[in-house]
Amino acid sequence: MTFDAAGALWGLLVLPLIVLLYTLRARRQDVPVSTLILWQRARRDLAAHRPARQFERNLLLLLQLLAVTLIVLALARPHLALPGAGTAPTVIVIDTSASMQATDEPPSRFAVAAARARDVAAAAGGEVMLIAAGPRPSVVVPFADPILARGALTRLRPTDGPGRLDQAITLALGQRPGGARPRVEVFTDRAGAAIPGVAYHTVGRATRNIGIVGVTVERDADAAVVVVQVQNAGDASERVPVVVALEGRRVQARTVTVAARSIASFSVPVSGAGVVRIELAVDDVLGVDNVAHAVVGTPPPRVIVAGVPDRVLIEALEAIPVRVSPAQRVTPEALAVADVVILNRTPPVDLPPGNYLLLGTAASNLPVGITGTVRVGEVLRWSTRHPVMRYVNLGDVTIGEALRLEPRGGEVLAEGATPLIWAYDGDGVRAVVTAFPLEQSDLPLRVGFPIFLSNALSWLGGTERLAQAGDTVTIPSGSLAEATVTGPDGVEQRLPASGGRVVLPAVERVGLYAVRIGDRELRVAVNPAAEESVIAPLSPGTVRSEAAPGDSERTRQAWRFFLVLAAVVVIAEWLLWLRTLPKTGPGGRAPRLLRPWRTHG
């Protein structure tokens, strides 16, 4: 039995209070009477019936305690899990995110959750659907016999990526098998906000975990610099030994001190090319985030800058590992040799297929319109998940005048009153548009600018060699129609190319992915998702609104059952109390008051 309003159970503290009041003898009020003769005789009579009276008084107390208990239980809005009750369909949503691999509940959170889910599936009266809430929520088993869901739960494994639990629940709530709203049972370690009709089953206990939450590669003049971010999600400071190796050769071993619930960063210069492996020598309950990889030594992308010359932009590009070639005119020939084209305040033109960073301008063939200019001020919202915006903080950026963009597709990455940074990928064109020219903002003066520029060129050039589990990785394929991808587990997979790109959808495992396109082979390092290192379990909030029909029927039955039972007990207690009252009048049967009686004469 579970409770929607478990806080109401504090009402049970009334019980000892009732017992205390019952045991306390009330201060008796003095009442004068003419004589005690009859009362003393009555007390002797009552004493003869004391056991029965004591039982009656105790029974009254017990019934009062029972009534209060039932009322408190009813207020707590209990769910009663009745095996086999009803035939309502059930959707089981199981979290397959990386944090479910934590072993604080042996053998793992996922194994425990799956076992509980199998029990729920076994108890379900109707059909059962199984949804895996991984990086890309998917229906594992559609509405079918519960035995199929149980079998799938046995085979299912957690991913190394983040869990999109909200999307999975939305998917579950959208189901209407036979027009009925199903019960949704969610098994996770980090429940979200309470949703009517959704029952959470939370697993996990531990909060201590140290993990790698970020790896980036900066190119120096003659070497690469690997920047590593280590997060301590626990409540105590930790000293973490770290080993960095390039192609199996130890580059650095050091100890990093990470304060409680914070992130520490360090950089490691690496000379040469190959795969860098970063490993934390730490004993915690989640091992998947203790190892990360980076690929260094790859050739930098070729970039053409056209439009209004901007010294700040050129200086920023010089700090990024790219090969920059200025172009006076944008011609198809010039674009053919570039991986990315940067257009700075050029007049809008039709863009041929390619990758573009548009600064203070747009293109006529992109699904975005320009309807004048606007005064911006501050950036109000920006994405933190898109690869272009990763590690970019726009909180202190001030923008003067910007183009008023009206996107008809794509993704807005930052916005004030109007979209400020917009990304698009389609029809052979991949573009990032900033609505403001650099001279109209202080963004070039911020730390986030080179990061933004680097992210944008990596995303546009499709040359990112680093990704997080759950990300979609895009690789230029040229004129070739397919690519072969070999995952960390050694499994080979053929992927078709589209629009000159090969897309690896939502990579679920961390490690190195080898992508072979024609005779060219490149390696992509997929590292743990940052949000999965915080493993502290979360319980759902309290449901205030009416519960969903599928489950609410049972819920209503539960609290109503307790309430009706409480009413019955109260009535029984009242009837028993009535029995203690005189049956005829307040003093019982009255005697004849006048006895005219003469014994003789």
Place this chain on the structure above:
Amino acid sequence: MTTPSTLLDAPFLRRLDRLSLRSRRITRGLLRGERRSPRLGRGVEFADYRSYQIGDDFRYVDWNIYSRLDRLFIKLFSEEEDINVHLFVDGSRSMGWGAPGKLDYAARLAAAVGYVGLRNLDRVGAVVFSDGPREVLPLHRGRGHTLALFEFLSRISPAGVSDLTATMRRYVYRTKRRGLLILISDLWFPGGYEEGLKLARYHRFEPFVVHLVSDDEVTPTVRGDVRLVEVESQTAAEVSVDGPALEAYARARDAYFAGIERFCLRHQIDYLRAATSIPFDDLVLRYLRIGGLLA
């Protein structure tokens, strides 16, 4: 406080004029009154015949019988004499209880009975007692003593703890004039009423018990957990007055009343129980006549 003038009003006294006291036994008085005497003498009511003996008054010889039987017989007449009426009024604190107060009710009742006695040339005396005779009005005869009786009764106030046995023990030895003993009391005697009444019977008094109770003694109005304090002795008892307790009280009350009735029946004592809520006129003019005290 009851005053002589408020004890009984004039219209009520006029109605009492038609009544007289009835004694179950014929007792000997001192003076000629309006009641049959055990002595046969100069009354007007024929009682019997007996043979003439030397010295008998010739005026009582029945000459008609002599003419027929040739023998002398004397006609005997019942002589009408007075009786002694002892009004015993319980003046203990418990008699101050009730609405109207039992003591006021008892004083008026004693006044009415006493008035009827004095009106019919009986000797009437009154005793107010608690744990002994507290105040005594000696026996007097004649209507002239009515006011004295009323004044005596109007002065009564509740005081002390009641003890009928001690009262009787002291009273029966201080008077030789036996007669009708009218006990007006609530009979809440901690030491019991039996010994006192037996003592009166043993000394040839003719007790007539008027048992006064108030309504809340019959049906208690108190409820809940209380500490009952007796007004006489100030002793207390903690009682939880609920349904079973009230039922037990009713059983105890009925048993107590039944015990009094059995005792009086066994010892040939007249007994009348009345609640103070009964109109006083009804009690005197109706129930005391039905009960046989008045005629």
